[in-house]
Amino acid sequence: MTDAYSPIPELNLLKAFVDATNEGFTHWGGLTTYGYNAFFKDPELIERLLPFADADYQGSLFALWRFDDQSDLAAVPIVLLGHEGGIHLIARDLREFFRFLGSLDCPIACDWQYVFYEEDEEAEEPAAREEYLAWLDEQFGLFPADDPDDVIEAAKAEFQERFDAWMFTRFLS
Template sequence: MSDAYSPIPELNQLKEFQDSLGGQFFAPGFELMKYNKGLDWFCGDAPDAYLDRLIPFAYATHSGSYYALWRCDDRTDLATLPVIFFGDEGDLWVEASNLRELFQSLALEPDDPEDRARLASSRQRYLVWLQQNFGLAPLGNSDDVDGENLASYTQRFAVWVSEFASDDLLDDVLSALGVDIPTP
């Protein structure tokens, strides 16, 4: 059995980097968690075939929000799957089209001046790591994100949730995503 953190090389590299920081954060609230630890609370009584399509891998905030990969199709390169943000207060959105885009967004300078000061050294190390390992720089602004692609994934995610969600959960998801799904 492999000692790798996950079956995704990009996440394994990030885990090695995170471990090299000795407990320091490089982005506010971001921390890899146990890979694919389960999402029973989000999906309620959904069949395993649905639960297996969400792969949690990181905390997104200090308060319990997290990121999960969404198996929106049967592609084999899991690093190319969209990343869904699940907020601890009901927030929900498609954060990135793939892991590398998430990595770039994690490299953005924090808004909070205290976070900027506290994370300065580890963030600089992350920027070097990101460039050396993937040839990537932080996202410059919202124009660097493929908004059409995120919107498409958002709509597809809402339709997917409608396949198994209770009416209450579906209403919450549609409200959080800010979308409607077509009715027949």
């Protein structure tokens, strides 16, 4: 038995960063129990959507979408499960998701039609943002996306048709 947060080395590196900084570094709710899914009853949904982070403080989640039996879970798309409904592709893989997090300047939310940003002019920059950006560069040689929507659009371009066929024809029809 291992004490690792997850079976994904990249996600374990993020967990170590979060634990070491103990400060907010982006606009999200933070890591949650890896793979814990109390929302779905269908065994396939439980097996294929693996939550790993709270997207906000209201119940929205980020989850890995295991669309096939690929063993490298860092290479599967990330989805946003909205607390009031909606499910959207967010990133093509975990590293793109890290770039996405680095580019957020306000919290993210969704409904069934759209992903949107909850802009708050009074919100302060997260205390550990610069540390996160340095970590992102040191660990992966990555920088935040210029625009978080670019990450979302790349994920949709690559996976939307397949995702819709899986999710909406099987579970939400």
